Amino acid sequence: MTTDPSLDSPRTAVSNPPVQPMKANLGPGDVIRASAMPDLPPPERELTPVAKLIDVSKCIGCKACQAACAEWNDTEPEIGYNTGVYENPHDLTPEMFTLMRFSEYENPESGEFEWLIRKDGCMHCADPGCLKACPAPGAIVQYTNGIVDFIHENCIGCGYCITGCPFNIPRVSKTDHRSYKCTLCSDRVAVGQGPACAKACPTQAIVFGTKEDMLTHAEARVEDLKSRGYDKAGIYDPQGVGGAHVFYVLHHADQPALYSGLPEDPQISPVVRGWKGVTKTIGLAAIGAAAVGSVLHGLLARANKVSQQDEHEAEELVDHGIPRAGTERV
Amino acid sequence: MTNAWTDIKNTDLVIVMGGNAAEAHPCGFKWVTEAKATRGARLIVVDPRFTRTASVADYYAPIRPGTDIAFLMGVIRWCIENDKVQWDYVRHYTNAAFLVKEGYGWSEGLFNGYDADKRAYDMSDWEYQIGDDGFALVDPTLQDPRCVWNLLKAHVDVYTPEFVERVTGTPRDRFLHICEAIGECSAPDKVMTSMYALGWTQHAKGAQNIRGMAMLQLILGNIGMRGGGVNALRGHSNIQGLTDLGLMSNLIPGYLSIPRDSEVDFKTYMSTKGNAPLRPGQTSYWQNYRKFMVSFQKAMWGDAATAGNDWAYHYLPKLDVPTYDILRMFDMMARGEVNLYFCQGFNPMLSFPNRAKVTRALSRLKLLVVMDPLQTETAAFWQDHGIYNDVDPASIQTEVIELPTTCFAEDEGATINSGRWLQWHWAGATPPGQARPDTWIMGNLFQRLRELYRTEGGVFPDPIVNLSWDYKDPHEPSAEELAKEMNGRALADLYDPKDPGKLLVPAGAQLSGFGLLRDDGTTMSGCWIFTGSWTQDGNMMARRDNSDPGDAGTFPNWSFSWPANRRILYNRASADLSGKPWDPDRKLIEWDGQQWTGYDVPDIAVTARPEEVMPFIMTNEGTGRLFVRKLMVDGPFPTHMEPFESPVANPLNPKLLGNPAARIFEEDLKQLGTSDAFPFVATSYRLTEHFHFWTKHNRINAALQPEFFVEISEELAAEKGIARGGRVRVWSNRGEVWAKAVVTKRIRPLTCDGKTVHIVGIPLHWGFTGAARKGFGPNSLTPFVGDANIQTPEFKAFLVNIEPAEGEAVS
């Protein structure tokens, strides 16, 4: 087993994968943060930050990213139904880590109709709310190159990562009670490959490289869009989460919500942010019923192991009618 | 394609009309985004629906299905009126100056010579005035009223912006905006490319749609240019190869033709294929027809094809009708005139129009043989699947044999892309179960048949027992053996005709180019245009050098491109009359004083002098054709024709039905619907998540688009009380389907001839086998009528009705 010494972070998403055995170039020594592990030793080295740029103006909504994602990660998205829209599956699931979302928009300024299509999925926030919310030691880690990854063996399926996520991304499996999301193909990045979605993307609306290179590329794309009359074109790299390792070029950067509800100014809930401190109990109370629902679900799914006391308390929580937020989480 | 996918990066303007490249060809479409990103190219989409291609376009205009000719003739009229013409190109490289016979004319939607009873034209006057020297008369000043240019001007005069808007429903301001963008590309250093697919072909006048764009591109001087051309996106991975190899009723490989009954012997057959040039000094390359034909006969029948027996000409079947196309065959089948039918990787049950008729036809066969990697609907046409295939198996007497074949991952060979690249592939997976290659199946079948004819005798066994089949394993010819046979080899030592002492090719050697083919039986080649693909130097189709000299986008050493490894057809036209590139930044080839050199194999003799030999070497004129003479049965210029089922009458002549020169069978004529009962225009299409009826067998693609649906506007939904995601029934005069409703702003009602026209979009990927949910396809509804010239069925414009349906689908 060898490690290619030139492998720091790949600069391109488009090279053919190696087939000779290689040692992964991402390991415990590269972790800079881990959930519920405040005393983590410092990383052994600093990798160059990577990023995936999604240029929605080049995206044709073909779902190659979805297909490549499922193929690479060996997931089995459900064969569902048509509900009158193009989104399939209808939401992110534990078996579908990325999703094309479609919105039909009549631009009041230009009078033109626009079909705005956005690839949804984990943003790999520099300041990851999921990691902060996660109570399970080492279930969520952040590598020094920016990748936020779930270590499923450590996951307890509580769903707090969903609550902690300002983008509503992770999903807990009903089968194995663990939480799943985009890994930024950490297994590929670890051998010098870009993520499967970026490799596949026919128009290269998805590109992968160092964050610096991706920002430069994004700026050039914004210029091109401005030359085509999109005066408000810009980069969506939300600073509320410390910037992200997945970010967008938008034609209407002033209105991210047009793109199937991309948050205007995403922040980690102050509650989650304060959680690790003394306010944790209050914080947990305020996290909201959605998370509690998940807890409850987790408990009921393992009913033979749950104590009456626990169940009673959990039910009581839900009964208190703390407002539900966001879409239903499973 | 005249050009190639990689060449699209060289363009300034992409017009996608009659296609949906982003959706159907995403990885080819990357070159559009590349042109946009790197050279500021603009993308215009004209389509009845706001498609995925439109979602990344700079400009979009809607159009009523089946009215593209009116749009294109309108653009040509606008370009002429506004002097957006590449004049030097038009004068020298098109037939603008050629004088046409006095008899030719057009009025009220019809050309001269129409016979309504026969639904056909007498085309004899659609021809040039020929001088005593045998050459066509020309007027280089373009003053003569009978010159093609003036006839064209007169022909397009009716297509004013007002007329275009009235017919197509495209708002006038949008039409004019597009005219202006297109007009800019008449400058020698501005180039437009056209990308089209089934949106233009699947009409009863499909070939004329494409001619409209070809004419426009000639007028703009964009044929032969890098970043230009008329580019058929094409469909299946080897649809180009199967076309090149002539697996069609009336074709012989390399675009030669199967003889007609009247061509009683080889001499008669060849008498109409002399292809003498119509202007002095022109190449008219089809003058070599006989060499290609004799070499083909030698490839088929080897020593049994001799000069003494007309090269076994009588072994070829003769045609009493222009084609036994699929419509004719299934009409015959439905009448009990066909007994055996073979489907090799083809699913007509979902591909052919009027599914009820297709089912009826298949039910009258004695034996149906299906060879396919998948379990197709066709193989199971006799199975009862409730509403999805409502048949009574007991009443169907057809025997069916289903043979499992390998797929691409398990076999070896070449497929040809839209840009005419022959690319070799290798097997990398063990076939499942008893699946076997098609070559093994055909080999085994042929061995048994030949044995039966040898032992039992039978009717005219000669072409069977004498078929050249000298493969190492006659039960399974290898891909290499077959590829070498198509390329061709010398059957005797070939000497230089100009220097008889000089041996060019020794007997038995593979030929390096079709220029070496002979008409005396000393060469053989299964498909002349493939000559050069497997030479003495080996398999040129397996080449993998991806270097790109001059960054021209030609990749000359990647695989092999027919003809002669040429990457851009008509590339001589990329240079001006003196041989200098029209646009130095788009150099392809140029004349260096002695010969043609550059980034591509010249599409002209290397030493053919500019100003003498014109670029279009395959035509008798040496020029591109604005006026197409007698080569198309429905007119020498495109004229607006309504679809066979239309919501409005043809404003040029309300009495005309569809394409007046298209064939329609009696039974199918009776099944046409009218707009009082079927008020909405339907059109069929593909979705990016699926490939035809194949990917519904895949888990992932089935998950990405699981269930059959139709798309309608919010206005039509409101009018009919249809909810988003609700269930609807759609029916035509031939059948009905049930679907989910996608209600969208991407389809809008149009106003045509003062009438509101609603459009119903019907994608085609569902059936009753595979992983996706059971569903229907548009072919349950579509009319059984095809293009007048080539019989491609009219899938893109027909009439339906729609209503909300009760309950959930039964699955």
Added chain:
Amino acid sequence: MNIDLSRRGFLKLAGAGVAATSLGAMGFGEAEAAEQAHVRAFKLASTTETRNICTYCSVACGIIMYSKGDLKAGEKAELIHIEGDADHPTNRGTLCPKGSALKDFVRSETRATKPRYRAPGASDWQDISWDEAFDKIARAIKDDRDANFIEKNAEGQTVNRWTTAGFLAASGSTNETAWATYKVVRSLGIVGFDNQARV
């Protein structure tokens, strides 16, 4: 309400080696992860690569097939992954949603895997051997051709055609398959010959 309790209880139940007190799990104390951070093992390691061309549309993207086992070495080869070929000039490694899921086509549960026969009026398939299938088909061809072949038309012209049989060839097959097919079909005198090019 006592969220702490519920949470603690849940953590306890979650088991799976959460080797910490509830306090530790809450962010206090010396909690340690049960499993160290790791990425998934790279699944293409030690596979065999084969260059191929996508079977779907005529863009004809270059692909690389990854299999366990090497066909060329006479081994059984099980396809485990397909990805775009980054060296290919047209697609440069990219693939569309169909191409990206090519493996699922090759390994579809509804591949045809054995010859099958449906008798007249039957509502089910029955298995048949290749030999039986070939014998049946060859016999049917010979009998029908001998009965219905047209050697001369009404005018006495030699026409040598057979119209009671037809053949659809596949635009998804190789040139080589097409050429072998062309030869056999034309030698029989079949004129009802077509492929997807017209449809």
